[in-house]
Amino acid sequence: MFIQVLTLSIIFFLTLPFFFFSLIKSSRFKKPSTPNILPKRYPLIGSYFDIKSNQSNRLEWITRILKNCPSATYTLHHILGYRQIFTANPDNVQHILKTRFNNYPKGEFFINVFFDFLGNGIFNADGEAWKFERQVSSHEFNTRSLRKFVETVVDAELNDRLVPMLSGAVTGKTVLDLQDVLQRFAFDNICKIAFGYDPECLLPSLPQTEFADAFEDATHLSSERFRAPITLTWRIKRFFNVGSEMNLKIAISQVRDFAKKIVREKKQELATKSSLDSVDILSRFLNSGHSDENFTTDIVISFILAGRDTTSAALTWFFWLIHKHPEVEKEILKEIKEKSDMLVFEEVKDMAYIHASLCESMRLYPPVPTDSKRAVADDVLPDGTVVKKGSVVTYAPYAMGRMENIWGSDWEEFKPERWLQRDEAGNWSFVGRDPYTYPVFQAGPRICLGKEMAFLQMKRVVAGTLRRFKVVPAVEEGFQPVFVSYLTAKMKDGFPIKVEKRGKLD
Numbered sequence: 001m002f003i004q005v006l007t008l009s010i011i012f013f014l015t016l017p018f019f020f021f022s023l024i025k026s027s028r029f030k031k032p033s034t035p036n037i038l039p040k041r042y043p044l045i046g047s048y049f050d051i052k053s054n055q056s057n058r059l060e061w062i063t064r065i066l067k068n069c070p071s072a073t074y075t076l077h078h079i080l081g082y083r084q085i086f087t088a089n090p091d092n093v094q095h096i097l098k099t100r101f102n103n104y105p106k107g108e109f110f111i112n113v114f115f116d117f118l119g120n121g122i123f124n125a126d127g128e129a130w131k132f133e134r135q136v137s138s139h140e141f142n143t144r145s146l147r148k149f150v151e152t153v154v155d156a157e158l159n160d161r162l163v164p165m166l167s168g169a170v171t172g173k174t175v176l177d178l179q180d181v182l183q184r185f186a187f188d189n190i191c192k193i194a195f196g197y198d199p200e201c202l203l204p205s206l207p208q209t210e211f212a213d214a215f216e217d218a219t220h221l222s223s224e225r226f227r228a229p230i231t232l233t234w235r236i237k238r239f240f241n242v243g244s245e246m247n248l249k250i251a252i253s254q255v256r257d258f259a260k261k262i263v264r265e266k267k268q269e270l271a272t273k274s275s276l277d278s279v280d281i282l283s284r285f286l287n288s289g290h291s292d293e294n295f296t297t298d299i300v301i302s303f304i305l306a307g308r309d310t311t312s313a314a315l316t317w318f319f320w321l322i323h324k325h326p327e328v329e330k331e332i333l334k335e336i337k338e339k340s341d342m343l344v345f346e347e348v349k350d351m352a353y354i355h356a357s358l359c360e361s362m363r364l365y366p367p368v369p370t371d372s373k374r375a376v377a378d379d380v381l382p383d384g385t386v387v388k389k390g391s392v393v394t395y396a397p398y399a400m401g402r403m404e405n406i407w408g409s410d411w412e413e414f415k416p417e418r419w420l421q422r423d424e425a426g427n428w429s430f431v432g433r434d435p436y437t438y439p440v441f442q443a444g445p446r447i448c449l450g451k452e453m454a455f456l457q458m459k460r461v462v463a464g465t466l467r468r469f470k471v472v473p474a475v476e477e478g479f480q481p482v483f484v485s486y487l488t489a490k491m492k493d494g495f496p497i498k499v500e501k502r503g504k505l506d
Helices: 002-025 048-053 055-067 090-099 107-118 127-141 143-172 178-195 210-227 231-240 243-272 281-286 293-324 326-337 345-349 352-364 451-466
Strands: 073-077 083-087 371-374 392-395 420-422 428-430 469-473 483-485 489-491 496-501
Touching (some): 083 090, 107 210, 107 243, 107 293, 127 143, 143 178, 143 496, 178 281, 210 293, 231 243, 281 293, 293 451, 345 451, 352 428, 352 451
Antiparallel strands (some): 420 428, 483 489
8 A cells, every 4th residue: 555655656756746747837837917717727737827826715716616616517527637617507517416315425536535524424324324224313303303303402502501501791891702602502402412412612611622623623624625636645745654643543533532532421321321311313213223433423423513513604604794785783672572571492493584594695605515426427517517426426515506597686695585585464474495406404315314403403592592692793893704615614713702682672
């Protein structure tokens, strides 16, 4: 293995100067006076230079490219003939996620890149393994479980931890990082509902946990592997255990130690009790005959990733957007006022305007901005794009939310009303879009199991927070937050806020 890696490295570094020389000699490497939207492509190295120069703003770059392609689809050429197809075309998305689902699994490339971190967890599995994990997990997303989640887990975390923390910020006039607070809130929730474990992350002292830092590092560094212009680079670093790969190995070790602790405690609990008061996802897996510690550890890590980072990202951008659009906040407060102080499950479900506002926020800032599959066999997408066996095909919800042909000329506007219509009584009712136009929760057989749970949690947090408090960004005039994407999205450097006590709802 070492000899193979070394040989490939030598070949690459010996041939690269030749292409630099050729490009400079022919003057094609000079920066054009008028920038071209589409990347330049060269023999053997493809669009390496454009890919490299746009690494820090890759999402915006890909979005600009897709907006300038007639069918919102583009084939990006990497080194040595490797091709990646990006699309923001709903017909193509439906083809990939539903019509030809079996031809577009996660694929070996994606699984290998994230295996050290996610192992065989549901978000890194294909085929029969994925089917089994999805089947076992699906039992926790029925109406009874969702009701329990809202009325016990979320309400307890909201009333016993989040509200007192925000009240303390009002009294002490302190600045909070709302993104961090929401991540802690979501982390406590997912651990309680999925594993029957309370990590007590959202405490007044905001304890710094080794796990949280390690999880951030593991997510970030694993994503950098996927984006690397030359995959050989990270493989060499992993082989020699240096640089970012050494840091990733340390972070993953800390994450897995935490996850294994949860698994071991649950095994002990199951061994000492003939029946538990409640059944959670982890218990179901352990009782299914698949109690291997590594496998169940993978399950824990995947569900933490799904439950901690996605809803917190969505809510972070939501609170930023409603601050920038007070007319939307006013409509939200009107809807909250119509409900009881202690919301019951049905009231949370029926909050149409808040639901629309969350959908609109996630249109502009999706928690998972891109998702990739790998073609098992040659194919042709509905727009005529040729897909070769082994090609990575990436659909981009972030870019799709910015397409004028999908959302109209006002796509830049934060406008919850695009998801609503008035009934005969003048009340708002929600009007959804098909999941291939709005694949924020994926679509087809792999559509997110936790979609309904995520909306219920977010709506309960929004109502419980805005009923009592006004969230004010603690930033300078003209500040614009930066959207960054790893496995999931983040607001760069967090979201500093001050909290003001709200008076009587008008």
